[in-house]
Amino acid sequence: MRSFADFSTEAGDADSDGGGGTLIFSGPMLVSGLGMIDRRLRDLQGPFKTIDLGQVESIDTVGAWIAWRTARDHDAKIVNCSPEVERLIEAVSKAEGGGDIRPIRAKFLERVPEATGLLVTGWLSGIKGVIAFLGAVVVAFGAVIRHPRRFRTKALIHQFELVGVSSLPIIGLMSFLIGIVVAQQGAVQLRQFGAEIYTINLTGRLSLRELGVLMTAIMVAGRSGSAFAAQIGTMKLTEEVDAMRTIGVSPIEALVIPRILAAVLMMPLLGFYSSVMAIIGGAAIAALTLGIPFFTFLGRIQEVVPIHDLWVCLVKAPVFGLIVAVSGCYQGMQVKGNSEEVGLRTTMAVVQAIFMVIVLDAFFAVFFTNIGWA
């Protein structure tokens, strides 16, 4: 149970001290015992000549501050306090600060144009930064090719595992389910034309050309692109990246190239695997609900899916991998300041990667159709 400080006032003797009253504090003047006394003190009408601390049970710096501030505001004198309390009050009075609690915020009408301007210049410098980063990556690639011994095989294998092997279960399950959805929904529509058999074409071509690699890219962006940004960003914060530089290890060579290579090399494999799993999912649902035997479905795939659909998949996949990895590593390298920025940059890495992948996928769709791989 807490007890609280209180105060009372005593009118002054007009003859002896010119009418100033006395403010008498009592109880524990501790941060825990002040309650709402401060608001009442601020509303208090003076004038007071003396502030009496004689009845105060205990006092800490907050209590001392209140006593001193009240004395200052009323131009009063503090009486009846022990030497320790005097020292406390003196220490507190010397520590008065006038700084702002938060940095001063500009007015709304100034803030909006400023933010807009910063956004635009941020884009411009961002584009410049990405180009510079790509340049640095290319230079580092060149250096690694010229000095193959500097290549970090171990790091690459480790990233292979993180990007590729460990994502097999989740990508497999996701693709299997997508295959089921596509085949089932496609069959419902095609049934109206009595063309249920074309479910096989739909599932096979859509999986290989579009869905497999696109869904894989999105999953890799969420799984590995974010991890790249967070790992490299944290290493920037803890000055690991700077330490590498001083030792003569290029962070681009040591951190970025293994990740980019891993993503570029793993994406075609994952994309193909994803397509296969989607087709298996389609075949499974076809066997269960459409009466097309499982192996008949798979056999038909070979007949109805042209081989260039596979090439479309395998050409797009490494490009998407490159986008995801570059976006993750670039955002990671941009981290500076505080831990909040790691989260911010990680989010940006994923959003940008997915956005770029989808934009580029649209270009690829038009491109491949125009060169006759329809």
Added chain:
Amino acid sequence: MSEVPASDVGELPPEALDIDVAAFTGEFPIRVEGLRNAFGDQVIHDGLSLEVRKGEILGVVGGSGSGKSVLMRSIIGLQTPEAGQIEVLGRSITDAEVDDDIDIRARWGVLFQGGALFSTLTVAENVEVPLKEFYPELGSDLTHEIARYKVVLSGLPEDATAKYPAELSGGMKKRAGLARALALDPELLFLDEPTAGLDPIGAAAFDELIVELQSTLGLTVFLITHDLDTLYEICDRVAVIADKKVIAVGTIAELIATDHPWIQEYFNGPRGRAARDTRDRLDVKRHAGVKSGDSAASRGA
């Protein structure tokens, strides 16, 4: 004699009245008995016991990796020990089932090694966090004033209040961390290497600040340090951690009188001797006469 309207305590929410604020009156605010900590196979503490006296500055020394910080984390309830009893301000930390059982958090302040400031808040807002958490009834005007004077009291320039931790140097972060640790005028102060990484002038000023606060507020200070000057200047007693336990506690003179090899090497090594010589030359006992017992009066009843 005119009476001011009755106290408005009634407006406080009932749970606010539950905060335990009665000052500790026992002899040992911190008692550790038979503490055992281990990470996997690696045993950090085994049968460690330590008692910290009220109103003293206890320095804790030990080699790197000897478990000084782990001991502090155990005492403040961040690390659950495998065995042993820990009592802080008369409350058992080790028997607390959930965090809420440790209801003395308003009565201690902790300064972590790197300051551990909340990076999205300004320095002043960092100081206000414990004030708003425990005593929201103080009102924002007073809370702002408290934050301002605590920041200056901790040795920061007054315009540091509106700065974010990322804009501060390492030493300023420590001072800001100290300001936050002192926000509630705690009875107990835990400091984890407060002077590490500070320049000698800054470190000396920090030492002086701690002594000043300790003597005016009657604080009990648990201070982990590697800084021999700090040990000689401000510590009333020093506890030495080695071989997984506290091998000795006492004044530096008492410790030097023991014949434990590690203690001998520590205090009679080149750095230990240099620190002692400096102290002998200066021969300033800065906190003479304002020792714990009587100074605690300003805070006690």
